[in-house]
Amino acid sequence: MSQKEEVKVDEKLVREIASLARLDLTDEETKTFVPQFQDILKYFSILxxxxxxxxxxxxxxxxxxxxxxxxxxxxxxxxxxxLANAPQAKDDYVIIPRVHIEQ
Known part of the structure; x- marks a missing residue:
């Protein structure tokens, strides 16, 4: 079972992954993550x-x-x-953004 499929890690891929994780990365952070992702994939290739x-x-x-x-x-x-540590609170509740998932 020897599949050799190289994944090209570039800034575009890092931005896509960040978007899926709902992360806003600066250009500098994106550039920092490229070699880190490459290293992670190298470790997995050992497996x-x-x-x-x-x-x-x-x-x-x-x-x-x-x-x-x-x-x-x-x-x-x-x-x-x-509640003092919550970004928003009302009465005894933490206020969070509404989550709506379309089906």
């Missing part, structure tokens, strides 16, 4: 060179164990203190 023919698939990283912990009640941040 393509591994022989995984006799390696069984790992469906669960926890080896089918249920990892749970006891619920512990902890003090919460006081409402006024929490």
């Amino acid at each position: 393509n060179e591994l022989d995984t023919e006799n390696v069984p698939p790992a469906y669960l990283s926890s080896a089918n164990k249920s990892v749970t912990r006891e619920d512990e009640v902890e003090e919460s941040v006081p409402t006024r203190e929490f």
Whole structure:
């Protein structure tokens, strides 16, 4: 299973990825990310060179164990203190932009 597909990382691709992530990048940030993305893809290409023919698939990283912990009640941040850190608040609620997803 040896697929060699090179992805060309350029400023256009970085801007597209940033747009999908809803990030506004400056030109300088975009230029900074190009070599970083290239490095990330180089690391992934190492995985393509591994022989995984006799390696069984790992469906669960926890080896089918249920990892749970006891619920512990902890003090919460006081409402006024929490709202003081919110960009917008009204009464005891945080105001966020309306989200509308077209289907």
